[in-house]
Amino acid sequence: MRHLATASALFRASHPLPALAVTAIAAGLAAAVGGAPLWVAAAVLPGQLSVGWLNDLVDADRDAQVGRPGKPVASGAVSRRAVLVAVALSALAAVVLSLPFGVAATAAHLVALASAWAYDLGLKATACSVLPYAVSFGLLPVFVTLGSDMAPPSWLVPAAALLGAAAHFVNVLPDLADDAATGVRGLPHRLGAVKSTAVAAVLVLATAALLVLGPIGRSAGLLLLALAVALLSTGLVLGRRPGSRAAFRAVILVALLDVAVLLGSGIPPG
Numbered sequence: 001m002r003h004l005a006t007a008s009a010l011f012r013a014s015h016p017l018p019a020l021a022v023t024a025i026a027a028g029l030a031a032a033v034g035g036a037p038l039w040v041a042a043a044v045l046p047g048q049l050s051v052g053w054l055n056d057l058v059d060a061d062r063d064a065q066v067g068r069p070g071k072p073v074a075s076g077a078v079s080r081r082a083v084l085v086a087v088a089l090s091a092l093a094a095v096v097l098s099l100p101f102g103v104a105a106t107a108a109h110l111v112a113l114a115s116a117w118a119y120d121l122g123l124k125a126t127a128c129s130v131l132p133y134a135v136s137f138g139l140l141p142v143f144v145t146l147g148s149d150m151a152p153p154s155w156l157v158p159a160a161a162l163l164g165a166a167a168h169f170v171n172v173l174p175d176l177a178d179d180a181a182t183g184v185r186g187l188p189h190r191l192g193a194v195k196s197t198a199v200a201a202v203l204v205l206a207t208a209a210l211l212v213l214g215p216i217g218r219s220a221g222l223l224l225l226a227l228a229v230a231l232l233s234t235g236l237v238l239g240r241r242p243g244s245r246a247a248f249r250a251v252i253l254v255a256l257l258d259v260a261v262l263l264g265s266g267i268p269p270g
Helices: 002-013 016-032 037-058 060-066 080-101 103-120 130-147 156-181 187-191 193-216 218-238 246-265
Strands: none
Touching: 002 037, 002 080, 016 037, 016 130, 016 246, 037 060, 037 080, 037 103, 037 130, 060 156, 080 103, 080 130, 103 130, 130 156, 156 187, 156 193, 156 246, 187 193, 193 218, 193 246, 218 246
C-alpha cells in the first residue's frame, strides 16, 4: 500500500497532463509525416516527465512556503531523493530512445530538453522566461521531422514556437500571486495578468493563422480559427477563477486540434 501511494505521488509530481499532451502532439506529428508515432512517443514521454519532476523538485521549498495544493514533493508525499532519481532515469531514457532517430534529430531533442530544464533551474524567474517554452516547443517538430527523414516545413517551427510561448503565459497566470511571494518574476509576472492574457490570445491566434497560410487552406483554416477562438475564449473566461488552469488547458486543446487538422491534411514540405 505504501509503495502504491509513493507511485501515485510520483505520478502526480510529473505534471502528467502537460507531459501526456506534448507526447500526444509529437506522436500526431510523427503520424502526419509518415514517421513512427509509437517510437516518437516512447522518446518524448520520458523527457517530458523529467521536466515535470525537475520542476516540482526545484520548486518544492517555494511550493511549501505558499502552501500550494497538489504538490507531492512539497508536502512530503514523495521524497526528494526519489524524484531526483526519477529525473535522472527519465532523462537518460529520453536520450537513449532518441538515438535511433539519428544524430540531428537527437541533438534537436536534447536542446529542447536542455531548454526546458534551464527554465526549471532558474530562467523561469527572469524576463527571458518565455524563451525556453518557445525554443522547446519549436524544436519538437524539428525532432519529429528530422527523425522521419524530412526537413521541417518553414511554417511549422514558428507555429510551434508561438504556441509554446502562449502556453507559458497562460500556465503561470493562476500562480502569479504565489510566485510573486516567493521571488519568481518571469515575463508574465512583469507584464501582469491582463497583458499576459492578451499576449497569450494573440500568440494562439497567430499559430492558427500560420496553419491557414501553411498546409490546410482557406476553408478549413477559417473553421480552425473559429474553433481556436471559441476554445481560447472559453478557457480565458473559466481561467479567471482563482487557481484555475482552464486557459492553459484551452491552449493544449487548440494544439491538439491543430495536430488533428494536420493529420487530415498532411504536412507538405516547404
